[in-house]
Amino acid sequence: MKNITIIKGNIAYTKTLEKFEIHEDSFIVAKDGKIEGIYADIPSKYRSFEIEDYGDRIIIPGFVDLHVHAAQYMQSGIGMTRQLLEWLNDYTYNLERKFQDEEFAEMAYEAFADKLLSVGTLRSCIFASSSTKGTQILFEALRKKGLGAYVGKVNMDTNAPGFIIESTKNSIEGTKQLIEMYKGEGLVKPIITPRFAPTSTKGLLKELGDLAVKYGIPVQSHVNENREEMEWVREIFPDNKSYIDVYDSNSLFGQTPTVMAHAIYLEEEEIEYMREKGVFIAHCPDSNINVRSGIMPLRKYIDRGLKIGLGSDVAGGHKIGMNEAIVRAVQLSKILNIMDKSYRPVEFSEAFYIGTKGGGEFFGNTGSFEDGYSLDALVIEDEKAIAQNYSILDRLEKFIYTGDDRNICARYVEGVKIG
Ligand code: GUN
Ligand code: FE
Structure with missing residues (x-):
């Protein structure tokens, strides 16, 4: 398999208007820039690929x-x-x-x-x-x-x-x-x-x-x-x-x-x-x-x-x-x-x-982390004191309300890290 991207962190996105999908400490796998799945444990067939581990940071759609x-x-x-x-x-x-x-x-x-x-x-x-x-x-x-x-x-x-x-x-x-x-x-x-x-x-x-x-x-x-x-x-x-x-x-x-x-x-x-x-x-x-x-x-x-x-x-x-x-x-x-x-x-x-x-x-298919969507993603880093005391959803809301580009530590478009 070629062109596999794997990133790990706390994943949050909205599949529907009504609610967030949250996958704590999970892996997003993309092949040729398109999402294959989100996994709590990395499937064995992907084990040999490099994983970018973002720890306790939050990963959201671009x-x-x-x-x-x-x-x-x-x-x-x-x-x-x-x-x-x-x-x-x-x-x-x-x-x-x-x-x-x-x-x-x-x-x-x-x-x-x-x-x-x-x-x-x-x-x-x-x-x-x-x-x-x-x-x-x-x-x-x-x-x-x-x-x-x-x-x-x-x-x-x-x-x-x-x-x-x-x-x-x-x-x-x-x-x-x-x-x-x-x-x-x-x-x-x-x-x-x-x-x-x-x-x-x-x-x-x-x-x-x-x-x-x-x-x-x-x-x-x-x-x-x-x-x-x-x-x-x-x-x-x-x-x-x-x-x-x-x-x-x-x-x-x-x-x-x-x-x-x-x-x-x-x-x-x-x-x-x-x-x-x-x-x-x-x-x-x-x-x-x-x-x-x-x-x-x-x-x-x-x-x-x-x-x-x-x-x-x-x-x-x-x-x-x-x-x-x-x-x-x-x-x-x-x-x-x-x-x-x-x-x-x-x-x-x-x-x-x-x-x-x-x-x-x-x-097309972008803006979500459902299967088949482009892996367009942002990695969000917030303050330790906040991260340790709040839920992922609270942390995300706080970033949206009070954060800015200084909180974005990585950006991916179609599985490629561009910044
Ligand atoms: N209507 C026509 N031109 C413009 C523009 O540049 N900005 C906005 N907001 N409205 C427009
Ligand atoms: Fe305009």
């Missing part, structure tokens, strides 16, 4: 960020009193412009990829900028680290400053180029990325949808994030029956695997339509507060069976570590409960699930 803007990483925590549309105009577009400069892109994307690795985000859906060359630099930076990701050149051809938009033709040509370069094997893959409806002409959306279908490439964008943004969409696209319909009528809503960030404000029939089409929602709680968009009814969407992952939405969100998003998802659901007692807040296991397995489903 975090999945379903929505993050790599080109905004440098401005995390800046301009945080602006509302969404002001924040885009006053800060964000100016920074994204700089990614036309290759040296700048190399420096900034290297820092981003370093940080993503250190905080344990092993899979992510990433917006780059509108620069084709800049986006290529991001593909390479992530590949070098061994991280898994979908990366999109941001398509925009209207309703934003001239220095950041492109002609429809150039936007499509650049997207096609990147698809051709990266559509093959590898953990970093292309995704079609219209920024959002308002910065896209109908022509651009149609051509992007055609590309998605022709090449079988997934799609990501923003939808129903903010009341003012939604009003703007109604003005620009009066012939479409909804914001969702602007994407859907152009093959950008579930015709290929699709993830939409936010979706805070959904009518009943829209919830049902998203479920039917299997479109993922990237819930981005920090961002929703920072740029004053609203509070997504997470419990309601979970109960309605929607596919949901978590997003940092850096830099609408100010923290890139996904433990922050897990905490904030729980906290926001409590605010809804405070305002309406009949609204049940989400449990810790549910928030952890959507930050790992929920978002992981967009990448």
Whole structure:
């Protein structure tokens, strides 16, 4: 047998929303990066292989960020009193412009990829900028680290400053180029990325949808994030029956695997339509507060069976570590409960699930330690005094609430140790 990875420690993951699976002092065995099983004692056929023994540390699935803007990483925590549309105009577009400069892109994307690795985000859906060359630099930076990701050149051809938009033709040509370069094997893959409806002409959306279908490439964008943004969409696209319909009528809503960030404000029939089409929602709680968009009814969407992952939405969100998003998802659901007692807040296991397995489903089988899943794992080290006095589940909750990259001592993607 070749390519066997065996790691040992206290294993914790969520197979379902309701509860954690905990295997104390156990072995995870993976073959060619896929999990074969979890064992309390190592089966004899694996005895001759090397075992990485992490002792009393906790092993959890890698975090999945379903929505993050790599080109905004440098401005995390800046301009945080602006509302969404002001924040885009006053800060964000100016920074994204700089990614036309290759040296700048190399420096900034290297820092981003370093940080993503250190905080344990092993899979992510990433917006780059509108620069084709800049986006290529991001593909390479992530590949070098061994991280898994979908990366999109941001398509925009209207309703934003001239220095950041492109002609429809150039936007499509650049997207096609990147698809051709990266559509093959590898953990970093292309995704079609219209920024959002308002910065896209109908022509651009149609051509992007055609590309998605022709090449079988997934799609990501923003939808129903903010009341003012939604009003703007109604003005620009009066012939479409909804914001969702602007994407859907152009093959950008579930015709290929699709993830939409936010979706805070959904009518009943829209919830049902998203479920039917299997479109993922990237819930981005920090961002929703920072740029004053609203509070997504997470419990309601979970109960309605929607596919949901978590997003940092850096830099609408100010923290890139996904433990922050897990905490904030729980906290926001409590605010809804405070305002309406009949609204049940989400449990810790549910928030952890959507930050790992929920978002992981967009990448295939990742985010859990069930058989056949990719061995994407983080090894967590906490303080001795805590480890000696608390259960594994308490220790894990404490890490999620109070820990950071300093507590992550090893990272594996598809059975390969990458940091
Ligand atoms: N809508 C369009 N662009 C953006 C962006 O960069 N961040 C967020 N949060 N929403 C957007
Ligand atoms: Fe975003």
